[in-house]
Amino acid sequence: MLQLATLRNDTEAVKERLGVKNFKEIELVDEIIALDDNRKALNFQYDETKAKINAASKEIGQLMAKGQKEEAAARKNEVEGFKQTLAPIEEGLAVAEKRVAELLVRLPNLPSPLVPRGKTPEDNEEVRTGGSKPQLHAGAVPHWDLAKKYDLIDFELGNKITGSGFPVYKGKGAKLQRALIQYFLDYNTAAGYTEYMPPHMVNEASAYGTGQLPDKEGQMYHVTEDNLYLIPTAEVPVTNIYRDVILKEAELPVKMTAYTPCFRREAGSYGKDVRGLNRLHQFDKVEIVQLVHPDKSYEALEDMVAHVEKLIQSLELPYRVLRLCGGDMSFTSALTYDFEVWSAAQERWLEVSSVSNFEAYQTHRMKIRFKDEGKTQLVHSLNGSSLALPRILACLLENHQTENGIVLPKSLQGYFGSEMI
RNA sequence: GGAGACUUGUCCGAGUGGUUGAAGGAGCACGCCUGGAAAGUGUGUAUACGGGAAACUGUAUCAAGGGUUCGAAUCCCUUAGUCUCCGCCA
Numbered sequence: 409m410l411q412l413a414t415l416r417n418d419t420e421a422v423k424e425r426l427g428v429k430n431f432k433e434i435e436l437v438d439e440i441i442a443l444d445d446n447r448k449a450l451n452f453q454y455d456e457t458k459a460k461i462n463a464a465s466k467e468i469g470q471l472m473a474k475g476q477k478e479e480a481a482a483r484k485n486e487v488e489g490f491k492q493t494l495a496p497i498e499e500g501l502a503v504a505e506k507r508v509a510e511l512l513v514r515l516p517n518l519p520s521p522l523v524p525r526g527k528t529p530e531d532n533e534e535v536r537t538g539g540s541k542p543q544l545h546a547g548a549v550p551h552w553d554l555a556k557k558y559d560l561i562d563f564e565l566g567n568k569i570t571g572s573g574f575p576v577y578k579g580k581g582a583k584l585q586r587a588l589i590q591y592f593l594d595y596n597t598a599a600g601y602t603e604y605m606p607p608h609m610v611n612e613a614s615a616y617g618t619g620q621l622p623d624k625e626g627q628m629y630h631v632t633e634d635n636l637y638l639i640p641t642a643e644v645p646v647t648n649i650y651r652d653v654i655l656k657e658a659e660l661p662v663k664m665t666a667y668t669p670c671f672r673r674e675a676g677s678y679g680k681d682v683r684g685l686n687r688l689h690q691f692d693k694v695e696i697v698q699l700v701h702p703d704k705s706y707e708a709l710e711d712m713v714a715h716v717e718k719l720i721q722s723l724e725l726p727y728r729v730l731r732l733c734g735g736d737m738s739f740t741s742a743l744t745y746d747f748e749v750w751s752a753a754q755e756r757w758l759e760v761s762s763v764s765n766f767e768a769y770q771t772h773r774m775k776i777r778f779k780d781e782g783k784t785q786l787v788h789s790l791n792g793s794s795l796a797l798p799r800i801l802a803c804l805l806e807n808h809q810t811e812n813g814i815v816l817p818k819s820l821q822g823y824f825g826s827e828m829i
Numbered sequence: 830g831g832a833g834a835c836u837u838g839u840c841c842g843a844g845u846g847g848u849u850g851a852a853g854g855a856g857c858a859c860g861c862c863u864g865g866a867a868a869g870u871g872u873g874u875a876u877a878c879g880g881g882a883a884a885c886u887g888u889a890u891c892a893a894g895g896g897u898u899c900g901a902a903u904c905c906c907u908u909a910g911u912c913u914c915c916g917c918c919a
Contacts, residue, residue, distance in 0.1 A: 448878090448879070451878070451879060451888085452879060452880075452887090452888095454879095454888075455878090455879065455880085455887050455888040455889090456887075456888090458887085458888060458889090459887055459888070461899080461900085462887095462888085462900085464899070464900090465847080465898095465899050465900040466847075466848060466900080467899095468847080468899050468900070469846095469847035469848075469899090469900065470847080470848080472847075472899095473847080480899080481899095483899070484899045485899090486899090487899045487900085488899075490899095491899085654875095654876085775876095775877095777876095784876080
């Protein structure tokens with residue numbers, strides 16, 4: 409969440425930035441500041457009254473030790489009076505604190521100056537493209553047909569076992585998944601990311617930390633019996649590894665990578681968007697996360713974008729890099745680059761990675777800090793997919809299909825154990 | 830799942846109602862000592878939110894939340910976690 413100090417010090421700039429994100433309730437900013445003024449005043453009164461009570465209680469202790477019972481009793485009465493004035497202050501303070509916190513989490517992160525204005529995906533800015541779109545042979549088909557033809561994925565079987573959006577990978581299809589995961593993890597660890605295998609369920613505090621709660625609970629599967637959430641992305645458990653941790657400056661940057669399945673309810677999706685592998689309830693993804701010095705986060709973002717870009721290039725897929733506009737970026741992000749790969753048979757772009765700088769928005773909630781010559785301050789957090797598997801698989805199948813089979817990119821051949829499917 | 834023990838600062842560890850934010854030790858930082866280092870020695874060493882130009886100072890925090898009390902690390906309740914034994918089990 410945003411810091412109150414930012415709201416206070418740069419009120420107008422904050423409002424202007426929220427406007428870029430098409431945030432509707434700009435008036436919340438002034439409302440929060442006013443509420444916090446009230447909170448501060450109450451807090452001051454509380455502290456003052458409490459100080460009197462503490463001092464008097466201490467005296468009572470000393471009087472009792474000296475056996476001056478009557479004086480002690482008199483002080484007790486005095487404290488009784490203080491306590492009566494304290495009660496309403498305490499109550500008001502609790503309400504004020506809760507209200508400020510509630511409203512503050514409703515403010516999205518401020519977009520960086522690089523974020524283009526706009527409302528829809530059409531307003532995203534194409535930064536660059538790479539690779540070239542393939543000329544498919546005459547009988548070329550979309551990936552769901554290829555998956556069937558080569559017996560790689562059984563969608564109907566997933567429907568039977570679980571429901572739509574839960575495909576069953578089979579034979580070479582399953583092996584290719586494993587090869588992709590292994591390749592991505594090796595590629596990430598070679599770049600200095602430490603591999604983690606985190607839990608696939610998280611508690612409320614973790615979901616709150618990365619911003620899935622309080623608003624987006626409808627997007628996660630919730631195990632109500634134990635009050636746990638299935639992770640929608642490895643970002644949640646991995647970033648929370650450092651929740652409530654104060655790092656040493658020398659420990660920065662922290663670079664982590666993890667493979668996990670991801671679970672998303674995707675309520676309201678339909679049509680061609682959800683055909684085949686385009687949008688699933690369960691999918692596999694390898695994620696990268698960085699915690700960095702606040703001065704270095706944009707440098708780190710560029711570094712992560714370059715990292716993901718090289719990975720996509722190594723898969724020999726045509727891609728484009730988009731800088732998301734204010735209206736299309738996530739609630740918690742300050743700047744996001746999306747990678748889309750060209751799905752040659754569907755003739756559309758599919759998002760395969762989203763790389764974001766959250767600045768201190770997540771770390772403020774999670775209290776991830778570092779010590780800089782005695783001064784403690786928040787680190788910046790970033791994450792990106794490196795990479796999400798299903799759409800990569802879809803594009804690999806579609807783009808690399810030939811009459812004789814699917815030719816795998818060289819980078820994958822060793823992991824998969826052969827050149828073709 | 831049942832029974833019991835436990836959860837204190839960066840770490841170890843003392844502390845069962847009254848100047849305890851917390852003894853003692855270790856670690857770390859800086860200084861002294863040394864040709865240099867070790868040893869020794871001195872000082873310092875939590876976080877959040879307030880007040881103050883600053884020095885400094887108030888409040889809160891001894892797993893978390895609530896209660897009793899003039900006063901709680903210390904007593905009571907709830908929750909979470911750790912350990913031991915039993916049960917179950919990949």
